[in-house]
């Protein structure tokens with residue numbers, strides 16, 4: 223995973239609550255496409271008109287928000303399906319960071335696993351940031367993970383909180399599988415104890431029964 | 435000294451902690467890892483590609499469900515993607531020692547239907563799958579949750595996950611359900627009442643007399659929609675109903691081991707006085723059959739209520755979302771849902787594709803005909819559900835009414851196999867998501883119970899199942 227320290231770029235406000243991962247990338251794109259091809263399908267249902275030309279009403283298509291790297295959005299962003307493709311589609315579109323009052327639980331884990339920073343802030347602070355972006359000539363923002371602060375287009379600084387463990391993992395670009403495998407002796411010891419206490423968990427051959 | 439009273443969730447979580455990592459993260463042991471066709475084969479390939487082995491193949495089970503065709507004469511290569519996905523998954527499963535339930539075998543079906551049905555899912559287990567509706571298995575008292583593709587790889591390689599402990603919520607549903615009110619209505623009404631984001635960050639326990647009186651199938655339906663409440667974990671304490679459900683299932687423990695397991699299972703329910711971070715109480719007796727009107731499961735009303743008016747909503751974000759939902763659904767505020775013409779009816783999915791669901795739908799359909807304007811499908815959640823339903827003659831009831839009777843799989847729930855609702859058409863569906871584009875581009879989905887879906891098929895419009903039984 224790549225290291226994440228800070229991102230400076232265009233921020234785009236998409237102020238709706240409950241944007242689900244089906245909206246972020248539709249299910250039909252989950253098969254037959256590589257991870258790095260998914261950016262073209264991000265927000266597909268909103269982004270294109272039926273003839274596949276850009277829908278000018280959708281904020282991500284507006285000229286001033288082209289090349290956006292930061293998404294400012296509503297509550298419960300990324301709820302719904304566990305598809306990690308939602309993160310790959312956002313990343314493929316160019317996003318490095320999403321700022322919202324709250325996120326879907328599974329999406330939250332998925333994003334950090336892929337080096338994408340999610341910033342949780344109080345609803346009124348997110349709304350203030352969105353208004354700052356909308357009211358600015360050039361909607362460029364900086365999200366600094368080292369100093370844990372956002373610099374809005376107006377220059378206003380807002381600090382943010384982030385779980386220390388997640389922050390460190392992003393800063394170092396950690397590989398969790400490697401780190402956990404380093405603890406394999408502990409895992410095996412746990413399983414050996416557990417096998418004595420709950421042997422049925424580990425007996426997984428089918429039993430002969432009359433079919434239900 | 436008396437030990438601190440603990441919740442069901444606390445007991446299962448703490449007994450699976452392998453190590454406490456820094457920052458409040460635990461390394462959690464995983465008892466069952468379920469794979470499906472969208473990620474299964476690819477994840478096994480990527481693990482092998484990194485030179486790693488599946489840590490516990492005997493705890494890993496795979497089944498193709500999302501991409502498979504459901505036509506009665508389907509084969510592994512009936513849809514453009516299934517051929518490649520299935521052959522890779524089958525090959526890789528064999529290579530790594532993972533059990534694979536192939537199409538056409540007794541074990542085939544939607545991953546969240548076969549887990550309980552085969553007895554693979556048991557109380558007190560940690561169960562994960564790269565699918566958000568893994569919370570379904572919580573209906574048996576398991577700690578089950580959906581994970582992403584990177585986490586799937588982590589479990590394959592280590593049989594553990596790094597997880598932050600969620601906070602707890604209890605939803606207590608007391609009271610006797612009114613006639614024709616199903617588990618689906620109970621959970622939809624709960625989401626409507628407390629919101630699609632209310633469970634975020636929580637492990638939810640569903641409790642109360644209404645839950646205790648439910649069958650396991652019904653409890654699975656309730657837990658299935660935990661994620662639609664925002665909670666990735668939903669659980670129901672195991673009891674006699676759970677134990678008699680599991681007895682004799684092919685992958686459940688047998689004989690002396692079963693007795694030992696039962697003893698453990700009986701120790702799991704939340705202790706009296708256990709503390710939850712958040713508590714909700716809902717009067718289950720007051721719940722009427724529900725139908726969604728919008729594009730979030732929280733956009734739900736009783737079938738005899740009128741669609742709410744966004745103008746009366748004070749939160750501007752919520753108001754905008756309601757307006758967008760009504761425009762997408764082609765509905766007007768204040769309108770009655772009952773009587774709205776429908777084009778499609780779908781009975782199936784991991785929410786409502788089990789035998790009891792099919793029986794409920796059949797009870798409404800028996801001796802009647804599908805309205806001429808409606809295409810109606812039943813897609814059993816698993817091969818063994820299908821066979822059991824056929825032994826009861828339920829297929830005949832549907833076929834003679836004009837329904838299609840299809841083969842097990844996810845089908846029109848997410849439309850990944852190509853079974854979709856055409857653009858602009860309206861469906862009443864027993865699934866769990868009415869999201870924009872979920873059942874196909876511009877498809878308009880109304881979520882409801884099997885009886886309500888069946889009623890819509892017969893009436894040709896959204897109808898009150900209570901008037902048909």
Ligand code: SF4
Pocket residue numbers: 499500544545546565567783784785843844847848865866
């Ligand atoms: S039936 Fe629907 S919700 Fe369930 S696993 Fe399949 S696609 Fe997901």
